Amino acid sequence: MPTLMDAGGHMRMNERRQVTSVVLTGTKGKQLHFEKAFRKDASGRTYLDRMIALASAHAEKVFVVTPAGVKYSDVPIWKNVEILPEDEAERGSLGGIQTALRRTTSRYLLCLTCDMPYVNETFIEHLGFPSVQEHGRFTKRTFFPFVLKNDVLVAKTLSQAVRMGLLSVESFLSSVRARAIGPGEVPGLLEVSTPSDERYSLAES
Numbered sequence: 001m002p003t004l005m006d007a008g009g010h011m012r013m014n015e016r017r018q019v020t021s022v023v024l025t026g027t028k029g030k031q032l033h034f035e036k037a038f039r040k041d042a043s044g045r046t047y048l049d050r051m052i053a054l055a056s057a058h059a060e061k062v063f064v065v066t067p068a069g070v071k072y073s074d075v076p077i078w079k080n081v082e083i084l085p086e087d088e089a090e091r092g093s094l095g096g097i098q099t100a101l102r103r104t105t106s107r108y109l110l111c112l113t114c115d116m117p118y119v120n121e122t123f124i125e126h127l128g129f130p131s132v133q134e135h136g137r138f139t140k141r142t143f144f145p146f147v148l149k150n151d152v153l154v155a156k157t158l159s160q161a162v163r164m165g166l167l168s169v170e171s172f173l174s175s176v177r178a179r180a181i182g183p184g185e186v187p188g189l190l191e192v193s194t195p196s197d198e199r200y201s202l203a204e205s
Contacts, residue, residue, distance in 0.1 A: 019108045019110055020059050020106040020109055020150075021058060021059035022055075022062075022065055022096065022099075022100035022101075022110070022112065023052060023062065023063070023114055024065050024097070024113045025064060026066070026067055047115055047117060051113075051114050051119075054120065054121065054124070056080065058110055059110055060080065061080055062078070063081075063082055063083075065100055066086065067085070068085050068087075069089065084099055084103070087099045091165075091167060093113070094167050094172055095162050095167070097111055097148075098158050098159065098162050101148075101150065101155060106150055108130070108147055108150060110145065111147070113144050113145075119145055123145070127145065129147055130149050130178075134177070135148065135151060135177050135178055136148040136154065136173060136176055137180075138178050138179075140181060146178065148178070157172065158176075
């Protein structure tokens with residue numbers, strides 16, 4: 001599959017229009033809480049600022065999806081970034097992704113969460129974009145980040161899952177026949193994306 005990236009791991013300018021990025025800032029689930037968006041990394045940047053910069057490097061448009069009823073104030077204005085409240089409350093990550101998918105005609109949707117300080121351009125470059133036979137690509141253990149094709153199968157499966165309350169990201173990715181990219185294919189990268197992943201990896205080593 002021809003790569004959409006340049007040598008530096010960024011989306012080629014003439015290809016970025018094919019990609020929309022969505023950054024999920026939180027749900028009321030166990031894994032993600034919107035307060036994490038404004039935590040600061042070692043450089044003093046918030047997690048949200050960092051993920052928006054990463055998303056913008058690979059997409060023409062970035063949607064930041066917030067939990068329903070939560071309004072962010074005192075946040076910077078980013079170019080080509082739109083803050084969206086999720087369409088439906090209590091629908092988890094899949095509900096946030098559907099909120100973004102409904103508003104884009106891009107060929108691909110790059111799905112990120114705000115609390116992944118270890119994900120970088122190299123991570124995204126090696127994750128890659130789906131081939132002709134694939135409808136998505138995801139990281140084998142952590143699932144996020146992942147890339148979806150904006151096609152009929154993905155849209156229909158996502159809509160059904162959200163409507164029926166079947167909100168497992170793992171099950172959804174399996175249903176759309178997304179390809180898992182394992183750590184063996186990208187050594188040292190895909191096992192660690194969040195602080196909890198780092199603790200897990202250290203415990204297993």
